[in-house]
Amino acid sequence: MATEYKNPVLRWIDYRLPIISMLEHSAVSYPTPKNLNYWWNFGSLAGIVLVIMIATGVFLAMQYTPHTMMAFDSVERIMRDVNYGWLIRYLHVNGASMFFIIVYIHMFRGMYYGSYKEPRELLWIIGVLIFLTMMATAFVGYTLPWGQMSFWGATVITNLFSVVPFVGDWIVQWLWGGFSVDNPTLNRFFALHYLLPFIIFALVFLHLWALHTHKSNNPSGVEIKGDKDTIPFHPYYTIKDSFGLGVFLLIYLGFTFFAPNFFGEPDNYIPADPLVTPAHIVPEWYFLPFYAMLRAVPDNFIDVFGILPIIISAKAAGVVVMFGSIILLIFLPWLDTSKVRSANFRPVFKWFFWLFLLNCLMLGYVGGQPAEGAMLTIGRLCTFWYFFHLLVVVPFLGKYERTLPLPESISAAVMAKESK
Amino acid sequence: MADHTTTAGHGAPHGSHGDEGDSRRDFLLLSTIAVGVTGAGLAAWPFIDTMNPSKDVLALASTEVDLSPIGEGQSITVMWRGKPVFIRKRTPGEIAEAQKSMGGDKDPQADDKRTKKPEWLVVIGICTHLGCIPLGQRTGDPKGDYNGWFCPCHGSAYDTSGRIRVGPAPRNLDVPPYQFTGDTTILIG
Amino acid sequence: MKSTILAAIAVCALSIAGATSASAAESIKAPAQKWSTDGVAGHFDRAQLKRGWQIYKSVCAACHSVHQLSYRNLVDLGFSEAEAKAIAAGDNVPAGPNDAGETHVDGQPIMRPALLSDKIAAPYANAKAARAANNGAFPPDLSLMTKARKGGADYVHALLTGYKEPPAGFQLQLGMNYNAYFPGYQIAMPAPLVEGAVTYEDGTNATIDQMSKDVSAFLIWSAEPELENRKRMGIKILAFLLVFTALLFALKRRIWSDVH
Numbered sequence: 001m002a003t004e005y006k007n008p009v010l011r012w013i014d015y016r017l018p019i020i021s022m023l024e025h026s027a028v029s030y031p032t033p034k035n036l037n038y039w040w041n042f043g044s045l046a047g048i049v050l051v052i053m054i055a056t057g058v059f060l061a062m063q064y065t066p067h068t069m070m071a072f073d074s075v076e077r078i079m080r081d082v083n084y085g086w087l088i089r090y091l092h093v094n095g096a097s098m099f100f101i102i103v104y105i106h107m108f109r110g111m112y113y114g115s116y117k118e119p120r121e122l123l124w125i126i127g128v129l130i131f132l133t134m135m136a137t138a139f140v141g142y143t144l145p146w147g148q149m150s151f152w153g154a155t156v157i158t159n160l161f162s163v164v165p166f167v168g169d170w171i172v173q174w175l176w177g178g179f180s181v182d183n184p185t186l187n188r189f190f191a192l193h194y195l196l197p198f199i200i201f202a203l204v205f206l207h208l209w210a211l212h213t214h215k216s217n218n219p220s221g222v223e224i225k226g227d228k229d230t231i232p233f234h235p236y237y238t239i240k241d242s243f244g245l246g247v248f249l250l251i252y253l254g255f256t257f258f259a260p261n262f263f264g265e266p267d268n269y270i271p272a273d274p275l276v277t278p279a280h281i282v283p284e285w286y287f288l289p290f291y292a293m294l295r296a297v298p299d300n301f302i303d304v305f306g307i308l309p310i311i312i313s314a315k316a317a318g319v320v321v322m323f324g325s326i327i328l329l330i331f332l333p334w335l336d337t338s339k340v341r342s343a344n345f346r347p348v349f350k351w352f353f354w355l356f357l358l359n360c361l362m363l364g365y366v367g368g369q370p371a372e373g374a375m376l377t378i379g380r381l382c383t384f385w386y387f388f389h390l391l392v393v394v395p396f397l398g399k400y401e402r403t404l405p406l407p408e409s410i411s412a413a414v415m416a417k418e419s420k
Numbered sequence: 421m422a423d424h425t426t427t428a429g430h431g432a433p434h435g436s437h438g439d440e441g442d443s444r445r446d447f448l449l450l451s452t453i454a455v456g457v458t459g460a461g462l463a464a465w466p467f468i469d470t471m472n473p474s475k476d477v478l479a480l481a482s483t484e485v486d487l488s489p490i491g492e493g494q495s496i497t498v499m500w501r502g503k504p505v506f507i508r509k510r511t512p513g514e515i516a517e518a519q520k521s522m523g524g525d526k527d528p529q530a531d532d533k534r535t536k537k538p539e540w541l542v543v544i545g546i547c548t549h550l551g552c553i554p555l556g557q558r559t560g561d562p563k564g565d566y567n568g569w570f571c572p573c574h575g576s577a578y579d580t581s582g583r584i585r586v587g588p589a590p591r592n593l594d595v596p597p598y599q600f601t602g603d604t605t606i607l608i609g
Numbered sequence: 610m611k612s613t614i615l616a617a618i619a620v621c622a623l624s625i626a627g628a629t630s631a632s633a634a635e636s637i638k639a640p641a642q643k644w645s646t647d648g649v650a651g652h653f654d655r656a657q658l659k660r661g662w663q664i665y666k667s668v669c670a671a672c673h674s675v676h677q678l679s680y681r682n683l684v685d686l687g688f689s690e691a692e693a694k695a696i697a698a699g700d701n702v703p704a705g706p707n708d709a710g711e712t713h714v715d716g717q718p719i720m721r722p723a724l725l726s727d728k729i730a731a732p733y734a735n736a737k738a739a740r741a742a743n744n745g746a747f748p749p750d751l752s753l754m755t756k757a758r759k760g761g762a763d764y765v766h767a768l769l770t771g772y773k774e775p776p777a778g779f780q781l782q783l784g785m786n787y788n789a790y791f792p793g794y795q796i797a798m799p800a801p802l803v804e805g806a807v808t809y810e811d812g813t814n815a816t817i818d819q820m821s822k823d824v825s826a827f828l829i830w831s832a833e834p835e836l837e838n839r840k841r842m843g844i845k846i847l848a849f850l851l852v853f854t855a856l857l858f859a860l861k862r863r864i865w866s867d868v869h
Contacts, residue, residue: 034868059470076677076752079835081475084466086835087842235864243861246854250847257843258649261756269757269832270749279792448863452856459853479681479726 026212031230032237033218035414039113040216041244042106047204048245049099054197056092064144066190068183071146072271090260096138097263098252100286103131111332112353114341115217121333123210128329130203135287135326137196140189142284143181147268152281154181154189160294163316180274220413221341222406229410280370288367289360293325294318295371296383321383328390335390337398345404349397356389482609484601487540495557497545500608504545504553505596506569506582507606514580515539517567523583527592531581534595542606543582544596547571549589554578569593636792639760639767642822646829651840653830655687660809661827662686664820667807669751672743672798674731675831677752681725685834690725697723700730744784746797755825756832762825764790769821772800 177184564570564577576587
């Protein structure tokens with residue numbers, strides 16, 4: 001279906017490498033549901049932020065030194081002496097926070113509208129893989145300034161791998177390249193931090209390929225049936241995404257220029273000291289819900305859960321729960337048995353969705369507090385509810401919920417809305 | 421299931437408001453594009469400028485040298501922008517030799533064009549052939565046939581004004597930008 | 610739509626609560642002060658910065674380094690290059706090896722006057738020397754202090770003015786001083802500021818509160834020398850973006866008018 005281009009240069013290129021018709025097919029005439037709301041902006045926004053992160057990251061890497069004796073000072077040199085160094089650094093650090101905010105909203109959008117359901121299961125799974133890779137990237141990236149939190153956060157999290165039976169301690173030593181987090185660790189974390197975003201880039205390519213195979217979901221959850229349901233991506237969604245980008249940039253640059261350390265930890269402006277442990281080791285905010293889950297498991301696992309033949313330490317259980325919470329997401333397309341996609345037509349599920357969201361926010365709050373007293377109890381309740389929602393509520397509702405009648409088609413839904 | 425035609429059916433934009441609507445949309449479109457392009461250009465500048473020399477590098481771009489400890493017939497080497505600079509307090513004999521001629525055939529140059537004060541010679545100590553550092557700064561160093569500096573790598577010989585006389589080097593030893601900030605202090609760069 | 614707004618409010622409320630979550634309260638929260646650098650129009654009061662530098666140099670520099678700063682940075686405070694050079698030349702820094710390859714002579718390091726390009730001279734050669742001179746306590750580097758502590762300059766100012774008699778029954782350890790704002794209430798540093806400790810060159814009255822404000826403002830600059838530039842640039846860029854986003858919104862409405 002080579003389209004004849006009037007421009008001879010475009011024709012010459014496209015005949016040899018159909019990149020222009022590919023772009024035309026996937027970003028210009030590409031049929032998109034006409035009823036997408038602003039929650040659908042967050043995918044393209046995430047892609048743009050990925051590019052911003054890679055661009056700012058490359059320019060930072062030109063000036064950064066990944067050696068324990070020089071890392072902290074090299075970052076300060078960037079902030080003080082490198083032209084616009086402070087800007088590129090603050091863009092990178094706040095870009096990371098923005099990236100997670102955007103991706104979390106993007107994921108919750110998927111959960112609300114059932115975007116993970118057939119035939120988009122692989123699209124969803126690739127998305128979970130992107131999220132996991134983002135977490136790995138952010139984790140190794142945070143160690144690079146070699147502040148107190150960089151060092152101690154790395155120490156706590158790498159130590160978790162010792163729970164692996166038999167080879168746990170060897171794994172930790174292998175990760176460290178030594179007997180504690182030190183220069184070999186920092187250097188390899190820098191190499192990985194540079195590498196992983198390009199893995200994310202490749203996963204995003206697969207993610208978009210899967211998306212384009214069956215096209216976008218939409219707020220009604222009813223699939224595209226014909227031409228009347230869609231509009232071309234350009235100019236409708238190019239302009240809508242551009243407007244969304246403008247709003248995003250206002251927020252992003254608002255933080256960057258006026259509150260650049262809002263999302264950060266003051267302790268990370270203290271150079272790393274292996275002999276001084278900070279009073280409260282906290283990861284960056286986007287890891288807090290998982291941190292809460294990690295610390296939620298009671299010391300005496302057997303007491304709480306009755307009989308268990310295998311004694312598994314609270315630490316190991318915490319690790320399993322933490323990673324399990326993300327791995328479990330991969331199975332969401334099969335856990336959700338509902339025939340109806342969108343929560344707009346699932347009134348009971350809708351309330352449980354908001355409860356789940358509130359639960360996740362609560363987990364985030366708990367993760368930032370010391371793990372004691374009332375906070376510990378709340379953290380345990382919320383961790384329990386997270387798994388209960390996914391393993392019990394969602395499958396149960398899928399089978400037994402009475403859903404609202406679905407519209408005939410997307411265009412029918414749009415016309416019904418307009419006539420109100 | 422939507423098909424792959426290049427026009428996506430009913431949803432294609434059409435100028436429903438007539439000519440005036442079109443020109444209004446065009447103005448809006450054009451001004452938006454103009455503002456967008458300007459913004460992109462402004463956004464690109466910090467990324468370009470960040471690769472320019474940083475403030476700590478620029479702080480070392482100039483080197484101040486106190487000449488008072490240097491006696492007649494003595495040479496010192498100072499570092500300037502990562503390069504060695506030869507500073508020599510020439511003897512009257514060396515000055516006379518330097519002023520006698522225009523130097524070699526390859527790069528003739530009068531001595532007074534290469535110095536600000538005749539007794540002080542300031543040249544970059546890098547052979548203009550392939551970049552070795554010529555000998556002649558220390559007592560006991562070979563100075564070559566012209567009593568200046570001798571490059572051991574390929575045999576270039578420079579005179580008491582740092583001009584190339586013999587050997588493969590194409591140019592005289594380069595004179596860095598410098599000025600006297602006092603009777604016995606210079607600022608290089 | 611309603612549920613969207615409710616969701617947004619919930620998210621904001623919880624995030625603000627999360628972001629301002631207190632660490633275990635072993636001290637009182639520092640009261641908020643007004644700084645010239647606050648807010649969208651934040652800027653440096655250079656007269657105050659110069660006074661703050663004077664405090665640092667005459668009181669704090671005896672024990673605390675500011676090793677991220679170079680003498681050439683002092684030009685930002687309003688000193689001329691010549692004045693900054695003179696300040697630098699008044700300090701000595703370790704010289705590199707001499708022609709014989711020695712860095713020390715008779716057990717003492719060879720020193721040279723500092724240049725503009727040098728980092729500001731530290732009072733101690735290394736951390737161990739600092740501890741040895743201060744009963745095992747380490748006077749931290751101050752370059753980033755207002756970014757490295759919760760409460761920033763408010764905390765620094767509260768600390769410097771927070772020395773008082775310990776309340777009845779409080780067990781003060783040997784060699785420690787009671788401070789209402791230091792976590793744990795006991796700090797190794799004795800009260801550094803005394804009324805009239807310096808005579809300000811601009812004639813300002815040197816009360817403890819004034820000196821503390823001035824040195825705290827200096828430390829804001831030390832931690833964030835780009836602050837003024839950053840906020841000015843931010844205003845221009847956000848104004849530009851507001852215009853651009855408004856244009857994009859108008860264009861979006863126009864293009865979508867035939868779909869709605």
